[in-house]
Amino acid sequence: MLKGLSLDLIPKDVSARTEKLIDKEILAIKETAKKFKFDPVGEEEVVLMETSSGKIILELYENVAPNHCNNFKRLANSGFYDGTLFHRVIKGFMIQGGDILSRDNDPSNDGQGNPGWTVGAEFSSISHGPGILSMARSQNPNSAGSQFFICHEEAKHLDGKYTVFGKVIDNFYVVQRIANAVTEKRMLKRLLKNKIPDGEKTEKWMEFRKQFVKVPNGMNPNDYRVQLSSYVNSDRPLAPIKILKVRVVKKMDIENE
Structure with missing residues (x-):
């Protein structure tokens, strides 16, 4: 088990349950993420993202956007992302997920959630191309929280406006599969x-x-x-696409699977 992977503050089995969460359970997940102890992202670590459409492997750019990478690891390894949805899917553009509110009983608020804190912008010269992992935000450049997106195709209009902090290195076909979902x-x-x-x-x-x-x-x-x-204007997949589990793990752990 990874360091600090205890979910003691979360009601029993919440991270693995499929039914909708109530407010106090969502608050408990946020509190667990806030108090989660972990080591900073290292060069030997990658992201293992298990979805209902397949597994995605990503590398993190810890030298480019260290705060975003560490924030992502905090959320991933505390179990924050488990059971959330890819709530916004635009073919030829990107797939977006990571909102804890996609686990409640109100689909109209999907895309409005956050972990309870924000991360300051870490813009770089890296361009938004296929497979790029970047952080979603509101109009405020320093408002990134938990929501992320993975580019399906080139999106240079986002360059210098959204923080790039990783890229898909294996199973990009899963991103393509999700992007092609009927919304x-x-x-x-x-x-x-x-x-x-x-x-x-x-x-x-x-x-x-x-x-x-x-x-x-x-x-x-x-x-x-x-x-x-x-x-009319909904990019929500007609059939929910679930993020089953996200963990930042050592490369060797994946290679040995």
């Missing part, structure tokens, strides 16, 4: 038709944003309209 917005585009197809019963269809969509059997059209409205 709520992409599903909505598939459902909408410019006109009601010939031979269809018009009463089973409704107009939505100047197009037409078929209402599922047994569903109230108004309720369906509300649901579809939440999909």
Whole structure:
């Protein structure tokens, strides 16, 4: 077991549970991460990220962004990331995860969570290309907390604005698989038709944003309209993509698996 890997402050089995967490459990996970003891990231360490779509191996740029690397190790090895989701997926751009609020019962707040502290910017000349690990933030350059993203393709417009602190070194195909996941917005585009197809019963269809969509059997059209409205700008995967476990470990530990 890695140094300090005790989750004593977290209610029993919370990190491995699949059901949604309540507020006090989320606070306990944050408190555990805050008090977690660990050694600074070393050159011999890498990130093992296990997701519901496969494993991703990443290296950390501890000499480029030491504070971000150590913050990531604190969160990863304390169990903070376990059970969270990739809540934002944009094909041809990036996949984003690491929000503890993706474990609560309110999907509308995904992307708004933090660990309870921030990390100051550590911008560098490293460009955002495929596989780059970078830290998400708000408009404040010094507002990075726990949310991170992995670039699917080149994103040079982010250079010098977001802190790069690592890169995928193995299993990039998993990133590609996640990036290609059907999101709520992409599903909505598939459902909408410019006109009601010939031979269809018009009463089973409704107009939505100047197009037409078929209402599922047994569903109230108004309720369906509300649901579809939440999909319009949503990059959330239709089927949840879970971050099962993230740990910063020694390279030899992975090589010996």
